[in-house]
Every structure is written in structure tokens, then in C-alpha cells.
Amino acid sequence: MKILVSVKRVIDYNVKVRVKSDQTAVDLTNVKMSMNPFCEIAVEEAIRLKEKGVASEVVVVSVGSKSCQETLRTAMALGADRAIQVETEDGLDSLSVAKLIAKVAQDEAADLVIMGKQAIDSDNNQTGQMVAALLDYPQATFASEVVVENGEAQTSQEIKVTREIDGGLQTLAITLPAVVTTDLRLNEPRFASLPNIMKAKRKPLDVKAPADLGVEVGSNVSIVSVTPPPQRAGGIKVGSVAELVDKLKNEAKVVS
Amino acid sequence: MSILIIAEHDNKSLKSATLNTVTAATQIGADVHVLVAGFECQTVVEQASQVAGVTKVLVADNAVYEHQLAENVSKLIVEIASSYEHILAPATTTGKNTLPRVAALLNVAQLSDVIKVESADTFVRPIYAGNAIATVKTTDAVKVLTVRATGFDAAASTGGSAERQVLSQVIASDRSRFVKEQLAESDRPELTAANVIISGGRGMGNGDNFKLLEGVADKLGAAIGASRAAVDAGYVPNDLQVGQTGKTVAPDLYIAVGISGAIQHLAGMKDSKVIVAINKDEDAPIFQVADYGLVADLFDAVPELEKSL
Structure with a gap:
């Protein structure tokens, strides 16, 4: 089985987000960037499937400017075999990204596409579902467990995926080729070792343009403004449980 | 043009997030339709037709829709999409699972987790984990939105009397199969x-x-x-x-x-x-x-x- 994993370069999750003063976007100048945490989980899952002998090859793809090659190298340091960068401007809309990834998945004849459930910048939670729809593949989103029985899986074989849904868990059986999107508890990603980081520099990285893939990118959605969220005014400290209950009953009137 | 809402339900009852989504829809325009896709979901249909502001309930009641799998429900929605300028679903795990497929099949964007309606084409949504708030405008012919329930008050669950229309499309999901569900049992509110x-x-x-x-x-x-x-x-x-x-x-x-x-x-x-x-x-x-x-x-x-x- 061949696995395609998509990775996105985003603002590091520990960085405090600041909105630009002209309210057009979030300020990304001189900000630490990293691999989207959900994508890290996707890479980890693919590598584990390869280590178990279930997958034969793990290919990573990223859509964006040259700087996302750094993220692809990280994925290869973690264990991916080779990488494809689709060179575009950064911040392309989800549907365009989905069309590009779908085309790469087709060209690569990937049996399984693993993607993060959402990127922590745009928080859309939609690209994986869109890739699946464009290819008419089944999907298992928000995965917390992926089970492949009987060794190496191939096209037309079923895999079982447990999903985190509101109120609990759901298990689906989906037939390959398929798309899986990762939730937080699927696995704990490893760290790249120094020798592997060095080795990753020599792994193949192809660069393609949207035109090479025959995909036209663009969106009808425009940003009107990006503003900081309304600040919540801090409240008061109470000295005792009795005072707290009194305030809740008589001041906030949320407890009767 | 009308607005279509995908009902959130478990075949037994209509979930409250649907009511918040109805409020979002009524802020966009009138003539709000609700699609109930499920199996043996008659109670849900009853409840949906009583929601204030809903004018029509579309019913797709068939075993193939029992678990509301994204693969076939998205195709069902696309089949009826041409009558609508807006398609909305609550931003629950079900809505988030299905609606992006609808958007992709219609070749339009999806606006996720909308918390405010500015106008029929301009919406507000949080980005960067709520650390920034984006106002976005779309010129897509069909606007596909998931709605964050906490951004809107719930519409009244009674007072409406929507007409009903049965959808006869039966679309199977051949390559995705429900295996099991483990839901937390609790007497407490959700x-x-x-x-x-x-x-x-x-x-x-x-x-x-x-x-x-x-x-x-x-x-x-x-x-x-x-x-x-x-x-x-x-x-x-x-x-x-x-x-x-x-x-x-x-x-x-x-x-x-x-x-x-x-x-x-x-x-x-x-x-x-x-x-x-x-x-x-x-x-x-x-x-x-x-x-x-x-x-x-x-x-x-x-x-x-x-x-x-």
C-alpha cells in the first residue's frame, strides 16, 4: 500500500497570535513556523503503518511557497520516503489545495491519503473531506484509531477506522483507496533524530506547478477584515465559597 | 432563493444545534428548508416541522441514510442543491464531516464555524483558535456554511407548521460501512x-x-x-x-x-x-x-x- 500524507506549514502552536494593525491578516513576520500538529500526527501514523509492514511507501506533499520545503524535509526526517512540493503562493483556499492534493493522489496511485483534520491557522476542517469528494473516495475523518488487518493492504481492501464524534466514538469500515483525517489522540508523534535529519536532506523532493497538474487555482472568497477577538474584562476575586454563592445568586443571577 | 439546513439528529430527536442554525438562516433570508436524512426518523420530521421559521421539511427516510454517512448524504444534498443559494449545517462532527464534500462537489468554498451573519454574502468566523476573527465575503453561487451553535440563539422549537416533501432518491454508500458506535450514557444535559x-x-x-x-x-x-x-x-x-x-x-x-x-x-x-x-x-x-x-x-x-x- 502506498500512502500519501499532506503537510502544512503554519504558525507554531506556542506562538501568541497578533493581528496586523491594518486588520488584513495575522502578522507572520519573524514568527516561528512549524508543521501543523494534526499533520505531524498524520505523518506519524503513515510511518507506523510502514514500520508494521502495512505500507510500502510514504510520500508527503505540501502546497505553498518554497518555505514549505522545510516542512517536507521535517516529514522526511521523521521517516517519509520522498516529497512533492506544489509551488503556489501561501494561504491558498482549501478547495484549490484539495484539487491539487487529489490530483497528486491520483498520479501517485496512493491507496490511502492521510491528512490532518484541520490546520491551526485557518481552522477550516475541510480539505480532507474535499479531497475525498473530488476523487469519490470514502473517508474517515477525526480518526483516533486506524486498523489494517492481514498485513499489507491494497486497493479494494477494507480498513477499520475509529472516529471521535460528538458524544463518543464511531467505527467505520472503508474500502481503499480512501482518505483518513487525524484527530489528536490517534498517536504521539516522534521527534526527528539528528542522523535522520541529515539523511532527509538527500531524499528526493519534486517541485510541481499547479499547471503541471492541470489544476486551476483560485477562490471567490475574499477577506474583508481580520480583527483581534473581543477581550473579556477580568472580574473580581471572592474570598469564600459563601461570597461566591451570594454573588451568583444576587449579582449574576445565574443560580436560583 | 431559499436556504437549506441539514438537520442534526440521531433518528430519534432533533438536536438543539439545528435550532441555532435556523436562527442563522433567518438572518440571511426567509424561506428556510430543513433536510432530515435518516432512517425511521419520523419523530425528527415532526419536530423539525414545528420549528419557528422553517417553511418546508425535506424527508429522506431510508436505511441507506441510517448512520448519515458523508459519502451518500453529500450526494443527496448535491442533487437538491440547485434550488438553494445557501446550504447550512451545524458545525458538529456530523456537519463538519459531510458539508465539505457538498462544497467540493458543487465546486464552491465552505465557510466553517460561522459565528455571525453580516449579510447574505458576508460572514464572520474565528481563525487561529479564536485568537483572530475574520470577516469574509463570498461570491460563490451557492454559499456553503457550517454554523457554530454558540454564535446564535436557538429558534423556538414550536410555533411553526412547515409543509413536508418526501425525497425519493436512494443513494447507497458502497465503500463506507458503519461498524459500531460507543456513545457515553448520561442523564446529564449534553x-x-x-x-x-x-x-x-x-x-x-x-x-x-x-x-x-x-x-x-x-x-x-x-x-x-x-x-x-x-x-x-x-x-x-x-x-x-x-x-x-x-x-x-x-x-x-x-x-x-x-x-x-x-x-x-x-x-x-x-x-x-x-x-x-x-x-x-x-x-x-x-x-x-x-x-x-x-x-x-x-x-x-x-x-x-x-x-x-
Whole structure:
């Protein structure tokens, strides 16, 4: 089985987000960037499937400017075999990204596409579902467990995926080729070792343009403004449980 | 042009997030239709047709829609999409699973987690875990939106009398098969629908100590929640998690117990009307958003709170 994993370069999750003063976007100048945490989980899952002998090859793809090659190298340091960068401007809309990834998945004849459930910048939670729809593949989103029985899986074989849904868990059986999107508890990603980081520099990285893939990118959605969220005014400290209950009953009137 | 809403339900009852979505729809325009796709879901259809503001309920009642799999439900929606300028679903795991497929098949964008309607083509949504708020405008012919329930009041569940239309399309899902579901059983209100929530964090120390919160929850009719730290530590199951990567809630009263107040947790609860924090660390960031903060050992304060309610 061949696995395609998509990775996105985003603002590091520990960085405090600041909105630009002209309210057009979030300020990304001189900000630490990293691999989207959900994508890290996707890479980890693919590598584990390869280590178990279930997958034969793990290919990573990223859509964006040259700087996302750094993220692809990280994925290869973690264990991916080779990488494809689709060179575009950064911040392309989800549907365009989905069309590009779908085309790469087709060209690569990937049996399984693993993607993060959402990127922590745009928080859309939609690209994986869109890739699946464009290819008419089944999907298992928000995965917390992926089970492949009987060794190496191939096209037309079923895999079982447990999903985190509101109120609990759901298990689906989906037939390959398929798309899986990762939730937080699927696995704990490893760290790249120094020798592997060095080795990753020599792994193949192809660069393609949207035109090479025959995909036209663009969106009808425009940003009107990006503003900081309304600040919540801090409240008061109470000295005792009795005072707290009194305030809740008589001041906030949320407890009767 | 009409607006289509995909109903959130479990074949037995209409879920409240649908009502918030109806309110969002009525802010866009009139003539709101609701699609109920399920199996033996007649009660849901009854409930949906009584919701104030809904003019028509479309019913696709067939075994193939029992588990509302994204693969076939999205195709069903696309088949009826040409009558609509807007297609909305609550931003639940079901809505988030299905609606992007609809958008992709229609070759349009999806606007996720809308919290405010500015006009029929301009919407407000949080990005960067709620640390920035984006206003976006779309010129797509069909506007596909998921709606965050906490951004809108619930429409009245009675007072409407929508007409019904049966959809005869039966679309099978050949390559995706439901295996099983494990849902948490609870007599308490659902987190996203509760008026009062009491949540525990890493400060609870272990899973058994969450029983302390139950006493208070019983007295207030509250749902019980947790921070990601408590979930990751294995104290409670993940469906209790409130936060950016869990559930977004906005109850009248939110009581945070032993929760430090990481950004990721705040993103999930900061729209609550009144926030109470109980924490022994007086420098915990949760106190910066709490209306009422109590610096105390939770193991003393919570039992005392239960007694005084």
C-alpha cells in the first residue's frame, strides 16, 4: 500500500497570535513556523503503518511557497520516503489545495491519503473531506484509531477506522483507496533524530506547478477584515465559597 | 432563493444545534428548508416541522441514510442543491464531516464555524483558535456554511407548521460501512446544550475525583466538562473535552475547577455568560477571564459549594 500524507506549514502552536494593525491578516513576520500538529500526527501514523509492514511507501506533499520545503524535509526526517512540493503562493483556499492534493493522489496511485483534520491557522476542517469528494473516495475523518488487518493492504481492501464524534466514538469500515483525517489522540508523534535529519536532506523532493497538474487555482472568497477577538474584562476575586454563592445568586443571577 | 439546513439528529430527536442554525438562516433570508436524512426518523420530521421559521421539511427516510454517512448524504444534498443559494449545517462532527464534500462537489468554498451573519454574502468566523476573527465575503453561487451553535440563539422549537416533501432518491454508500458506535450514557444535559457546565482540569488529580463535581452538577442541572489536560491524563473520556480541539460551549454559567486556563481551553468557553474559576494558584490565567475567581483548594471548596447550593 502506498500512502500519501499532506503537510502544512503554519504558525507554531506556542506562538501568541497578533493581528496586523491594518486588520488584513495575522502578522507572520519573524514568527516561528512549524508543521501543523494534526499533520505531524498524520505523518506519524503513515510511518507506523510502514514500520508494521502495512505500507510500502510514504510520500508527503505540501502546497505553498518554497518555505514549505522545510516542512517536507521535517516529514522526511521523521521517516517519509520522498516529497512533492506544489509551488503556489501561501494561504491558498482549501478547495484549490484539495484539487491539487487529489490530483497528486491520483498520479501517485496512493491507496490511502492521510491528512490532518484541520490546520491551526485557518481552522477550516475541510480539505480532507474535499479531497475525498473530488476523487469519490470514502473517508474517515477525526480518526483516533486506524486498523489494517492481514498485513499489507491494497486497493479494494477494507480498513477499520475509529472516529471521535460528538458524544463518543464511531467505527467505520472503508474500502481503499480512501482518505483518513487525524484527530489528536490517534498517536504521539516522534521527534526527528539528528542522523535522520541529515539523511532527509538527500531524499528526493519534486517541485510541481499547479499547471503541471492541470489544476486551476483560485477562490471567490475574499477577506474583508481580520480583527483581534473581543477581550473579556477580568472580574473580581471572592474570598469564600459563601461570597461566591451570594454573588451568583444576587449579582449574576445565574443560580436560583 | 431559499436556504437549506441539514438537520442534526440521531433518528430519534432533533438536536438543539439545528435550532441555532435556523436562527442563522433567518438572518440571511426567509424561506428556510430543513433536510432530515435518516432512517425511521419520523419523530425528527415532526419536530423539525414545528420549528419557528422553517417553511418546508425535506424527508429522506431510508436505511441507506441510517448512520448519515458523508459519502451518500453529500450526494443527496448535491442533487437538491440547485434550488438553494445557501446550504447550512451545524458545525458538529456530523456537519463538519459531510458539508465539505457538498462544497467540493458543487465546486464552491465552505465557510466553517460561522459565528455571525453580516449579510447574505458576508460572514464572520474565528481563525487561529479564536485568537483572530475574520470577516469574509463570498461570491460563490451557492454559499456553503457550517454554523457554530454558540454564535446564535436557538429558534423556538414550536410555533411553526412547515409543509413536508418526501425525497425519493436512494443513494447507497458502497465503500463506507458503519461498524459500531460507543456513545457515553448520561442523564446529564449534553455539553453543547447545557445552561450550566462545571469542568475539571489537571488539578482534579485523578478520574475518581471528578465525582466531586457530580454533586454540584446534580444541584445545578449542569453538564460536566474537562480540559484537554484532564483528558490527556486519562481522567475522563475525550467527549467531555471543552476547548479548541474539543467542544465549544457558551452556557449561562461555566465553573472551571482546577483548570489553569490554557489558550486552547479558553477558546472553547470564553463566550460563556458568567465564568467562575476555582484554583489554588492565584496566578493561573483562568482568573483573567473569570467573572468570579476563588483562590482555594478545590478539595475544600467544591464540597462546600455543593452544600451551600
